[in-house]
Amino acid sequence: xxxxxxxxxxxxxxxxxxxxxxxxxxxxxxxxxxxxxxxxxxxxxxxxxxxxxxxxxxxxxxxxxxxxxxxxxxxxxxxxxxxxxxxxxxxxxxxxxxxxxxxxxxxxxxxxxxxxxxxxxxxxxxxxxxxxxxxxxxxxxxxxxxxxxxxxxxxxxxxxxxxxxxxxxxxxxxxxxxxxxxxxxxxxxxxxxxxxxxxxxxxxxxxxxxxxxxxxxxxxxxxxxxxxxxxxxxxxxxxxxxxxxxxxxxxxxxxxxxxxxxxxxxxxxxxxxxxxxxxxxxxxxxxxxxxxxxxxxxxxxxxxxxxxxxxxxxxxxxxxxxxxxxxxxxxxxxxxxxxxxxxxxxxxxxxxxxxxxxxxxxxxxxxxxxxxxxxxxxxxxxxxxxxxxxxxxxxxxxxxxxxxxxxxxxxxxxxxxxxxxxxxxxxxxxxxxxxxxxxxxxxxxxxxxxxxxxxxxxxxxxxxxxxxxxxxxxxxxxxxxxxxxxxxxxxxxxxxxxxxxxxxxxxxxxxxxxxxxxxxxxxxxxxxxxxxxxxxxxxxxxxxxxxxxxxxxxxxxxxxxxxxxxxxxxxxxxxxxxxxxxxxxxxxxxxxxxxxxxxxxxxxxxxxxxxxxxxxxxxxxxxxxxxxxxxxxxxxxxxxxx
Numbered sequence: 001x002x003x004x005x006x007x008x009x010x011x012x013x014x015x016x017x018x019x020x021x022x023x024x025x026x027x028x029x030x031x032x033x034x035x036x037x038x039x040x041x042x043x044x045x046x047x048x049x050x051x052x053x054x055x056x057x058x059x060x061x062x063x064x065x066x067x068x069x070x071x072x073x074x075x076x077x078x079x080x081x082x083x084x085x086x087x088x089x090x091x092x093x094x095x096x097x098x099x100x101x102x103x104x105x106x107x108x109x110x111x112x113x114x115x116x117x118x119x120x121x122x123x124x125x126x127x128x129x130x131x132x133x134x135x136x137x138x139x140x141x142x143x144x145x146x147x148x149x150x151x152x153x154x155x156x157x158x159x160x161x162x163x164x165x166x167x168x169x170x171x172x173x174x175x176x177x178x179x180x181x182x183x184x185x186x187x188x189x190x191x192x193x194x195x196x197x198x199x200x201x202x203x204x205x206x207x208x209x210x211x212x213x214x215x216x217x218x219x220x221x222x223x224x225x226x227x228x229x230x231x232x233x234x235x236x237x238x239x240x241x242x243x244x245x246x247x248x249x250x251x252x253x254x255x256x257x258x259x260x261x262x263x264x265x266x267x268x269x270x271x272x273x274x275x276x277x278x279x280x281x282x283x284x285x286x287x288x289x290x291x292x293x294x295x296x297x298x299x300x301x302x303x304x305x306x307x308x309x310x311x312x313x314x315x316x317x318x319x320x321x322x323x324x325x326x327x328x329x330x331x332x333x334x335x336x337x338x339x340x341x342x343x344x345x346x347x348x349x350x351x352x353x354x355x356x357x358x359x360x361x362x363x364x365x366x367x368x369x370x371x372x373x374x375x376x377x378x379x380x381x382x383x384x385x386x387x388x389x390x391x392x393x394x395x396x397x398x399x400x401x402x403x404x405x406x407x408x409x410x411x412x413x414x415x416x417x418x419x420x421x422x423x424x425x426x427x428x429x430x431x432x433x434x435x436x437x438x439x440x441x442x443x444x445x446x447x448x449x450x451x452x453x454x455x456x457x458x459x460x461x462x463x464x465x466x467x468x469x470x471x472x473x474x475x476x477x478x479x480x481x482x483x484x485x486x487x488x489x490x491x492x493x494x495x496x497x498x499x500x501x502x503x504x505x506x507x508x509x510x511x512x513x514x515x516x517x518x519x520x521x522x523x524x525x526x527x528x529x530x531x532x533x534x535x536x537x538x539x540x541x542x543x544x545x546x547x548x549x550x551x552x553x554x555x556x557x558x559x560x561x562x563x564x565x566x567x568x569x570x571x572x573x574x575x576x577x578x579x580x581x582x583x584x585x586x587x588x589x590x591x592x593x594x595x596x597x598x599x600x601x602x603x604x605x606x607x608x609x610x611x612x613x614x615x616x617x618x619x620x621x622x623x624x625x626x627x628x629x630x631x632x633x634x635x636x637x638x639x640x641x642x
Contacts, residue, residue, distance in 0.1 A: 056115050103329065103353055282383050292318075309390045322348075427504070427507065532544075532565075540552070619637045
């Protein structure tokens, strides 16, 4: 399938590059002038903003008519689409031979660039399949996520990876097919049989223990099983169970019973939806002002094998029909399996083109229908109800999450009477009797931890358990570094230390707050500082701010957030301190001697058994140790006797 790239498209790309090189004085893109050059042919148009980012991709039967519509002042585009048009700095286009080619190209470009104003799937899911390699002399059953034109048989897609793995395990137990990658019959007898043979889940065709004809019969049973024909298998298992029971082989009978239950369980997962046994996808959606959810029921061989929902970012002023249309294009552009029929909730545009496109991908005719009555219409309505339920539940979940995060930040902001509160930093000190004192800094933005901005400090200037002095060092290092980074960075490019908080939360009360305020004053910074005060039960009871303790209710989201921050900064400090302690515990005094590396250290400890014996040894004795020489022996002796 060839696409003709318009000479304009290439020319304009060149002009865009020249414009970027020349800067603001470069040649500007004249939209009205370029609109006159648009051809009345099918193709794809691509909208760019001032930064040359692709913000929208669309297709058209006539590029001239479609693209011009965006720039007609008399046309009511809707608020969101008008916002998009205002951002268009230039456009380009690609001519195609047909509307179908334009559809394919549009799908590919949207998937590649994910433009801001296109309706987009928020997650790109791939579903697992079971692959039976009937093109091999000794076929295998494999777990795959892609269908290939390799003459193998594929079953699925399955909506659950666990269901696929359960089926594979059951197939091994029932039919004893191989799982190895050996090239058979070429490699028969070259290697010993694998574990599956010893646990009786493989007949070892790699050793010639089963004939090719017998193995093919097992594979036929596998194919019947995957096609949903369980009756014959269940009957065979029941007969074997009864025979084993009559012969008093109760353990074997129990195994057959368990296999029967597993087969029945897999069969029960699939809900019968029709008697025709066809492959169908049932698609319906629900939407609100900002988001949309599409629910898909997957029906294979007349059985519902699963369902899934998809979140979409709604494009500018998109209608329900447009959302469904965009979903169908994007979803089936990425999935390898195309069913025989799509049952949609409502009519959409471009049905003929979509049917032609999907039919080519499937290799057979594909129908897109909108059921109006009967069981099919009820099935579509069921999918729609599921979509509405998912959307409602997620909105409620989002509101709860906002209450825990943004809402909690607002509570703290109101309590302290601050103008705004987006970023909070909290600090803590950890040590044991002054050993390896460390400081920690955690960051919360909009009520959520921003772990990329977490920082840890190893105290350098303070000896002993002095938390105030340690905190002074930490804050001084942090904000001095931030000031230096700000000098070297352009505005709105701040990150890490260079971004200052709206509020500092100290893990402590009055003393810690005063230390922080003193450091900030010396550096010429004005940032509110609070102390997180705990009660006798080690619970946060209030915030020490401006020489007063502000009590806070334990039931509020603000208090819960403060508690989470307090716990997080303490955890981060303790983890870092624990790491340093563990390193210190494995440190040897021999590591401090120049020229003594791991090899000589091990040799010395093996020869003398203890540090004390090394300490009292002579230079001659030290020189007799394997890997040691006269110079290294002298350095060890001088280290302990100088």
